[in-house]
Amino acid sequence: MRIVSKFLFLVVLVFFASNCARTGTPEGGPKDEEAPLFVTANPAYESIKFDKKEIKIDFNEYIVLKDLSKQLVVSPPMKNPPLISPQGSPSKFIKIEILDTLKLNTTYIFNFGNAVQDNNEGNKLENFKYVFSTGDYIDSLTAKGIVKDARSLKNPKDVSVLLYRIDSAFNDSIIYKEKPSYITNNIDSVGFNFTNLRKGKYLMLALKESVSDYIFNPKTDKIGYVTDTIQLPKDSIIKKSIILFKEEQPYLFKRGKEVTKGKIEFGFEGDAKNMQINMLSEVPKDFKSISKFEKTKDTLNFWFTPIEADSLNFIVSNNNFIDTVTVKLRKKKLDSLIMNSSIKNTLHFRDTFFLTSNNPIIKIDTSKVSLFDKDTVAVNYKTFRSKKENKIGIIFNKKPKDKYRFKAFPNAFNDIYGITNDTLNYNFRTKEIEDYGRITLKVNNVNSKNLIIELLTGKDQLVIERKFINTSKTIIFDLLEPKNYTIRAIIDKNKNNKWDTGNFLKKQLAETIIYHDGIKDAELRANYFLEEIFTID
Secondary structure: OHHHHHHHHHHHHHHHHHHHHHOOOOOOOOOOOOOOOEEEEEOOOOEOOOOOOEEEEEEEEEEEEOOHHHHOEEEOOOOOOOEEEOOOOOEEEEEEEOOOOOOOOOEEEEEOOOOEEEOOOOOEOOOOEEEEEOOOOOOOEEEEEEEEEOOOOOOOOOOEEEEEEOOOOOOHHHHHOOOOOEEEEOOOOOEEEEEEEOOEEEEEEEEEOOOOOOOOOOOOOEEEEOOOOEEEOOOOEOOOOEEEEOOOOOOEEEEEEEEEOOEEEEEEEOOOOOEEEEEOOOOOOOOOEEEEEOOOOOEEEEEEOOOOOOEEEEEEEEOOEEEEEEEEOOOOOOOOOOEEEOOOOEOOOOOOEEEEEOOOEEEEOHHHEEEEEOOOOEOOOEEEEOOOOOEEEEEOOOOOOOEEEEEEOOOOEEEOOOOEOOOEEEEEEOOOHHHOEEEEEEEEEOOOOOEEEEEEEOOOOEEEEEEEEOOOEEEEEEEEOOOEEEEEEEEOOOOOOOOOOOEOOOOEOOOOEEEOOOOOOEEOOOOOEEEEEEEEO
8 A cells, every 4th residue: 555655646746847847938928029139249240350160159048040141241342252151040140251361451241131030029130230340440421222123123132332442453344254342232222321431432332133143144143333433431321222223235147947848046145126137048939937026025026938958058147247057947847727716705995906926927818807896896807917916916896785796707817837727707896985094194204205104003113105306295194994094204315215334334324204192103093084294304
């Protein structure tokens, strides 16, 4: 009995002990909203005459490093990036191993951005930096400003802002081959802020990079720059925004390739405005060809009536550039003709009913095409072939709240290969005039500038309508679908009726784009008339 009693006593004791231990961690309570605190560092923060290879930074609680590759900016940049540990596991410290040879008399900044977070709640230690100097003092000058995108309404994020010291070794080509003197980043906002800068003259530019190497690659990167020399400490606040743009690349022919029988793709890079394809090979008298640029990629499509030949020779030219190219012909199968309607169920009053095709249409037999309204009355129409795209426009007088039936019998459309269409049937309708809205815009063109006024919609800023003016004028955008719209003005300095990007080496900034504050992703409802004033100084 004593043995049993002692056993029960031990069981009860363990039970109460485990429950008492459990009550040591209270459930609930206030949520931890405090960011981790930097406690100490070895060597100390803002050490001078720094000559160590390892840094240890201690915090008051367990931390983790999030998105370190994006958040961490070391300025000036190091040829061999430092090793940061631990990563992927909680720790009360950060260890930095320096693999590079440090520059003499230089202040270094390890800016962790918002990478340092507590392990439990993810509270961020914002803009945490570790600073030291290999010289006798810590540089303390600052510079701040704003980065914007030339064409987009969205604030550009993760943009690197660079400073290059202007000295005897400086030239404009330095941005293509050498890292800058200082770097900062606007990770989460349009603003940027340099700290711990040295007195002197600098070139300031911003890069939106595909690869974060702080070297400008014109093919992939966006660039923006301050036209005037930055003089510190005088220019601690950059008054004008740095505007990012993508440089237009010079024309470069790449290759010609047969993709299907009777179709060759000529690939290129850059501006192909004056690109021309001329045949060198002898071809039959009935030989036909059509060339059109593809909208979605840098390609000129060349369709031709198939001939018995192993290859074709061409001269591809663009202004002063001439290339001779031979394209081997090996494909055995023609593309079947595929035709579709540009609309689904509703034809809006601002739209045109198009028939799209994969191959160019060269012949239309309108006797095999019919268009009827809801009362089965034949509707008069006209057709036209687009010069830029493979599509046929069906033009007719649209009436409100009507229904239409379009039919094309076989052989109505013939493509360049002599292939004809199958039967096409499309039914669609129109809406009431009251289903649309209107925007009336009074443009005060104070200095009579050449302006391109654009009405846009959607995330991709699709241009709905474009107007060209050089005086003050009232513009009406009518029969607009209920959507969100944006209006902008392009100051067309060279009067070529299009927006022109900039070029760093030519010291050309992108043409200025001004967004209307009142109609910036603004909702327009049905049967609603919006009137706004747009003043351009």
